[in-house]
Amino acid sequence: EAGVAQSPRYKIIEKRQSVAFWCNPISGHATLYWYQQILGQGPKLLIQFQNNGVVDDSQLPKDRFSAERLKGVDSTLKIQPAKLEDSAVYLCASSLFQGANSEQYFGPGTRLTVT
Amino acid sequence: QQPVQSPQAVILREGEDAVINCSSSKALYSVHWYRQKHGEAPVFLMILLKGGEQKGHEKISASFNEKKQQSSLYLTASQLSYSGTYFCGTEISSNTGKLIFGQGTTLQVKP
Numbered sequence: 521e522a523g524v525a526q527s528p529r530y531k532i533i534e535k536r537q538s539v540a541f542w543c544n545p546i547s548g549h550a551t552l553y554w555y556q557q558i559l560g561q562g563p564k565l566l567i568q569f570q571n572n573g574v575v576d577d578s579q580l581p582k583d584r585f586s587a588e589r590l591k592g593v594d595s596t597l598k599i600q601p602a603k604l605e606d607s608a609v610y611l612c613a614s615s616l617f618q619g620a621n622s623e624q625y626f627g628p629g630t631r632l633t634v635t
Numbered sequence: 636q637q638p639v640q641s642p643q644a645v646i647l648r649e650g651e652d653a654v655i656n657c658s659s660s661k662a663l664y665s666v667h668w669y670r671q672k673h674g675e676a677p678v679f680l681m682i683l684l685k686g687g688e689q690k691g692h693e694k695i696s697a698s699f700n701e702k703k704q705q706s707s708l709y710l711t712a713s714q715l716s717y718s719g720t721y722f723c724g725t726e727i728s729s730n731t732g733k734l735i736f737g738q739g740t741t742l743q744v745k746p
Contacts, residue, residue: 524676551732562637562722562736563677576733611676618732620665620684626676 524627538600545614640737657723
């Protein structure tokens with residue numbers, strides 16, 4: 521079974537520029553998560569989708585970050601404008617269903633460097 | 636709300652055992668454990684649910700003390716492949732799948 525796909529793998533931008541990340545979850549997985557992982561820290565949930573609806577976006581900085589999951593499959597995460605503190609690895613994960621007993625499968629991540 | 640993991644780092648020789656702890660100030664619905672190798676994605680190890688149900692890899696064992704809001708991951712007869720950073724993810728809202736991850740415990744296994 522194919523895993524979670526993400527692109528690009530690496531991105532370097534200047535502050536105040538915009539950037540977009542793409543995620544394709546495992547086929548059939550209803551729940552999709554975007555995490556931000558700053559170097560040396562654990563992943564921090566930004567947004568959780570169930571199919572194409574948002575379940576939780578309480579930690580998403582909505583003044584600059586946006587995300588969508590059209591048709592309940594692929595998802596994009598956008599940052600506009602980027603700040604230096606946005607430098608991190610952005611991980612996408614998916615799970616078969618929403619619930620405590622559903623393990624999350626992570627993609628390889630996109631490493632963002634903001635200069 | 637972030638769970639606290641201990642120790643922060645541990646170095647072992649092959650064949651030795653280790654315990655990694657995860658403690659929360661909030662009542663927990665479930666605890667998830669993941670391992671992340673440098674530059675790679677986190678990989679699922681185990682889920683422990685309130686009520687005693689567990690799900691995960693056969694060679695990994697863990698415990699969940701609901702009253703103390705603590706979980707421990709037991710790594711026995713460690714192998715070189717066990718090296719990496721271990722994260723616990725805690726779920727404090729009932730059955731949402733929303734996890735809050737700890738800061739990680741770095742494990743290094745030496746030959």
